Amino acid sequence: MIQPTTQSFETRGPEVRSADIVLRDALDKLRNTVPRKLKELRDSVEADLKQLDNLPASGAGVDATDFFLSFKLACEAVGLPKVVVIALEAIQKQITYGFLTGKGSDPFKPESGRHLIDAVIDSVCNCAESADDTVQMHMISTLNAAVTSQVCEVHGQSLMLAVDTCMKLYRDSRSQSNQRMAQTALTQMLSVITQRMELSSADMSSRADEAWNAGSRQHGVGAATSEQLAAVVAAAPPAFANANADLAQMPKGQLLNEWMSSYLNAKIDKLVWSGNGENGVKGEAAPGKFGWCVVCRAPANHYCVDTRDSVCGHACKYRNLERLSLVEKYYGKRDEVAMSSPSVASTPAIVSQSSRDAVSQRDEALADVADQSLNIYHQDAIVILTYLINSSAKEVPQNQPDSRGIRNKRIALELVLGVLSNSGPVFRSSRHFVDMLKKLVGDSLIKNSVSPIPKIFGLSLQIFVSLITNFKEHLRDEIGVFIEQIFLRILESGNSDFLHKSRVLQIFYKLCTDPTTPLELFLNYDCDVDEKNIFERTIDCLSKIAQGKYTAVEHANLIQPQQEQELKKEALRSLVTLMGSIVDWARRMTEDQKPVPILGHNTEETTPVGESDAEDDASEAAVSTSGGTLPVAPLSSFKEQKQRKVELQIGINKFNMKPKRGIEYLKQNGFLNDDPASLATLFQNTELGLDKTAIGDYLGEDKPFNKNALHALVGGLDFKGQSLDGSLRHFLSFFRLPGEAQKIDRMMEKFAEKYCNDNPDRFANADCAFVLSFSLIMLQTDLHNPGIKNKMTKDEFVRNNRGINDNQDLPREYLESLYDGVFHNPISLQEDQEARNRQESQAARDLNQKYELFVKETETMVQKTKAAMQSRRRNSTYVVAQSVEHVRPLFEVACWPYLATLAVLLEMQDSPQSIELCIEGFKHCIRIAARFDMDTERDAFVSSLAKFTYLTTIKEMKQKNIECIKALLSIGLSEGNNLGPSWLYASRSGHLCIDTYRIE
Known part of the structure; x- marks a missing residue:
């Protein structure tokens, strides 16, 4: 029997009462309380009391199972709260003292194969019909006692019923004390369920141990x-x-x-x-x-x-x-x-x-054994977690922040967060639970992370941080999409309010306290040719916010001046914390290899509590991701990947300026070959940043290679079973139609030919598809061009397309459906729609309009995020950062946004807190640049900091200038051996201070 350490609401005292005393007390209370009209219940109570009277005086031989019928009948008396309370209290005591184990078969349904404990749970949960607060309180405590008991085993449907009942009591109860009690009970239940699941893996671990030891003996490795x-x-x-x-x-x-x-x-x-x-x-x-x-x-x-x-x-x-x-x-x-x-x-x-390979063999053996068979404890954990995920994903009305649906969603998210935060090694390594976490991100977290309800939004962000901390090696694709499509879009949106932006910035700050997280974001995304530059985009976004992005007109009504200052400080704090944590990580990594202090940090043993908390959390997070089972990034590999990505971006920029020159560059560097199909594949990748106008002009050219590329692009599309307007939207999503009519004709002819080949029974010939497609393009221009006042009507559209199907008319209903589709959903590029959304956001001044735009924007976020996750499920390997040399390429990307931000703020700000952060940022960046012999970057930061000392100018000196002098002297003392030519700035500052100023 799995016996995790836990405590119920009522624990067994030092002197355990005997079963006959507990039963007699409860039955006496029932006899004195039950009305005469409940004859069956009264008869059962009397019979039980007589049975107790016939027992020996010692009370030996009492089996609480024999007396459960009376308490079951009492629980059914929903209209009599006092009777129900007596029964529930008695059941709880019997379970708590270990008298009622429920291991026997269900006497009320003998053919069901159920146990008595299942009948007990049913009886308790059926009391939920009562609205009495006392009844609900005893229901919660009784269910909690049964689930967390060390003598009862509640599994399967009964466990699900118990959790669901407590969830409903939390959601529906009018008593706040009962709500808190239900929340506590659910937390305890989830804790016990996961503990039992972890502890039940001991047998599987032993089997894996045997398999691993056998392999170890074969390879000569001892264990x-x-x-x-x-x-x-x-x-x-x-x-x-x-x-x-x-x-x-x-x-x-x-x-x-x-x-x-x-x-x-x-x-x-x-x-x-x-x-x-x-x-x-x-x-x-x-x-x-x-x-x-x-x-x-x-x-x-x-x-x-x-x-x-x-x-x-x-x-x-x-x-x-x-x-x-x-x-x-x-x-x-x-x-x-x-x-x-x-x-x-x-x-x-x-x-x-033993070597790292031997450790991996043992872990793989454990994973294989775990997946072969799921015991009842694993099944319980999977069922309950699935239930919580589904509950958290349910839609709720946004205009009712205190509704029952909101409470249900909130408690589900809180319980999921608790499970993730306290997850053990079995949970973190099981493929079943990892798949559930992907479901959590896809079904629940995406929608809740853009919720306008602050509590739901905040809990979702906390869950995301827990996923990054504990499960990032399993959720590589999901994490990248989530940061890009949710977090960064909220920060960049002109319609999100202060609360949403502030919460996202707080999440970025937490991520920055762990140096491995930004390093691994850089390695897994920015150094991968097939991924977006998530780390670089994050740094750019934080830099813009720190410099005051929200002074723009579109934010004027949403972001107040005081809130703007808060956002700027939060973004600056995140940037400075990031570099500070990387400096500390690089120092510790270097000291592991050579115990010589570097980077100018001392190693005193004391640190204030307030400063140690974040560092300790970061250290624990770093340890959790540095195990031997995760691949380490080879320096040569990620350098090559990053260089390839840079070369690809150069080729894209060349193509956008001059397509022919860009294609030649891409061929020279191995991104394309002479086959037009490779160019068509490149054009189909809409995430690369290729200019769609340039693509359209190139594909429309009347040259053999250009036409072959067009044919390859169209040939790679599948229009089977799709509507004409839907296929046309898909086709035109890769490029912008050129301005020349001949180019458009060539493109539309190929499209019509492909559509008719895929759908031979749709039209009489390809000419019909060609003409109708052209009519849809003209209809799009007519309906959605603001310069055209007299819009084409539905009758005019139908009349214009008469006789095009081999001199026959197409059904009027079909033509009207095409008209309605273009009218309600314009055929346009994603870039054009985003531009229109920005214009609409800038024009909106009313808070209600902003809110409606944000709701609309979040719907788009959810759709894009889900689509991106589905398209990117390639089970990529997560790479961990375990080499100090990873810092150099990261800093090469981040240094210039940092320099611009720190210099601008140090020039403009007079706030002591902002000045202190800026100077700390300068010091961290100079230490990194000096440590890794990055001469250009080091000289740029040192010279910029020296400029703010005002020692060589006649400007009035302020306190921040004095602090800059102190910082420069401190850098000279700690990093003097690595400053190179920049040492002159520190030396000159010291001499000028001695000659001119006295700084205490």
Whole structure:
């Protein structure tokens, strides 16, 4: 029986009451409360009391199962709340004390194959018809007791019924206390369900361990069993017992025991401290500022920035560093050793110097075994999570922020967030759960992330952050599309309000605190020829916001001046935090290879709590993505990819200016060959940024290669079963029709020929399709050109197309449907529609108009995001950042937007907070450029910062200029060896300060 640690609303006391006392108390209350008209219930109660009277005085032999009928009948008395409350309270006590296990068969439906616990859940849930608050309260507590009980097993439909009932009680209850109680119960239920699922994988882990050990023996790789390592951990002495021993002379096994004990203690401390706060744990000293020391267990008022462990002083800090160094020397990376422990991850143990390949083999064995069979606990978790995802995806009225539908959606999102945030290794590695997460993103998160309801919108963003933190290696395509189509579009939209923009900026700030996230965005998207430059676009967007993008006219009514300043500060804070986290990550990565401090940062062991929180979160996120199962980006590979992407962009720019020259360049660099089909494939990729006017002019040329390219493009399209206007829209989505009539004729003739070949029974000949297509293009111009006042009517359109089908008329209904289609949905390029939307946004001044435009815009976002996810499901491999050299190409992309932003704001701003952020940004960028010998970038930042010192001008000096002088001197002291020619700026500033100013 899986027994996760949990607590119900009512826990078993130190002196457990006997079953006969609990039953007798409840039955006596029922006898005194039940009215005479409920004869069946009264008879059942009397019979049960007589049965209890006939039992021995000790109460031995009492089986609560035999007495359930009375409580079932009492639960059916919905019109008598007092009776129902007595029954529910009795059922809860019997479950809590372990008297009612429900493991026997259902006596009320013996042929159904159900257990008694299923009948118990049915009886409790049927009480939901009562509107009495007390009844609802006891229903919640009883269901929670049953689901979280260690003696009852609620699975399948009954578990689903229990969760659904609590969801409905939260949604429909008028009592706020009952709503909070239902929320707490649901949280506990989900926690227990996922814990049981994780713990139930022990058998599968053992089977995977055997498979992996067999393979290890074949390859000569040693591995300990889970039981052996569990024994080692269990027998390990407390960390403080060996605090004074000589580590160099300590046996390897004893060293591992000591470190593993410290590691587990630290994990437990984090949970215990968060639950007990300053009270600590009985038997131990009260925790310090950062809990307890990882080495000696004394109160810790410091923590080590290198290991992120709590320490009490220098001695324990250095001992912990030395111990960790030896463990990694003997056994490999600490995360691999730690996660090998069954106490940490419930996975097979690895206590050897095994290679990364061996670790991958073991993980693959575990995944294969897990997918072969899903036990009941896995099925429960899948069913409940699917239910929550579906509940969160339901549509709700936007004009009723306190409606029941909103509450239902909100609790579903909160529970999903809790599951993701506390997910274990089994959840994170199972393909079944990963598929569910993709469903979560596709069905729920997209719609909720553009919701105008703040609580729904905020929860969706938190879920997205959790997905990036814990599951990004499985959701590569979804994350890229989500950032591009949702987050960046909200920031760039002229119709989104301050709240939406501010929440998105807060999400970007959280992502920037983890240096691996932006680095991996850059590696997986900006360095992939087939992907958009998501990182570069994000930096550009944040830079524009920081510089005051929302002073534009289209934002005048939505973004107030004070709100504009908040957005600018939030964007600037994100930019500076990003570079700061990368500086710290690069320093730590370099110190892992050579323990020499670089980048001008000290390594003192103390940090204020407020500053440590974000760094600690970032460190944990980085650790979670640096395991041996994810591929590391080869430096040569991603450099080649990035260079290819740059070359492709150069070719696109050349094509947009002069198509023939651009095609020649693309051929020279291997993007095209002499086959016209390769050019047609390039034209069909609408995401590359090719100018569609240039494409149309090129395809319309009367030259053999141009015509062959047109034929290849049309030949690659499938019009089977599609309407004429739909096929025409698809055909014209790749280019803009040229202005010359001869070019249009050639294109439309080929289109009509292809359409009739795919749909031979639609028209008498291709001429009919050609003429009708031309008529639709003319109708589009007539209906949607604002310069034409007298619009073509439906009768005129029908009259103009008489006799075109081999001298026969087409059905009037068919022609009218074509007219209506063009009237309601113009045939136009996406770029043209976006331009019209921008004009409409700029012209809108009323807040209601802005809101309507935003709702319309979000509908388009949802459609485009879903379409993009469907088209990009290529199961791409997620690449992790584990080399400090990845920073150089990233900074090459980001440095110039950074320089422009920091320089503009430092020139214009006088706010102390903004000035401090700008100067910090300069310092971070100079450190990176100096560390990686990027001379041009380094000199640009140093010279720009030196300009703001005003030491060589006669301008009035302000406090910000003095701070710039201090920053330049600080850079000179910390990075002097890497500044090169830029050292002159720091040296000159120092001399001028000595000669002219006295700076304290």
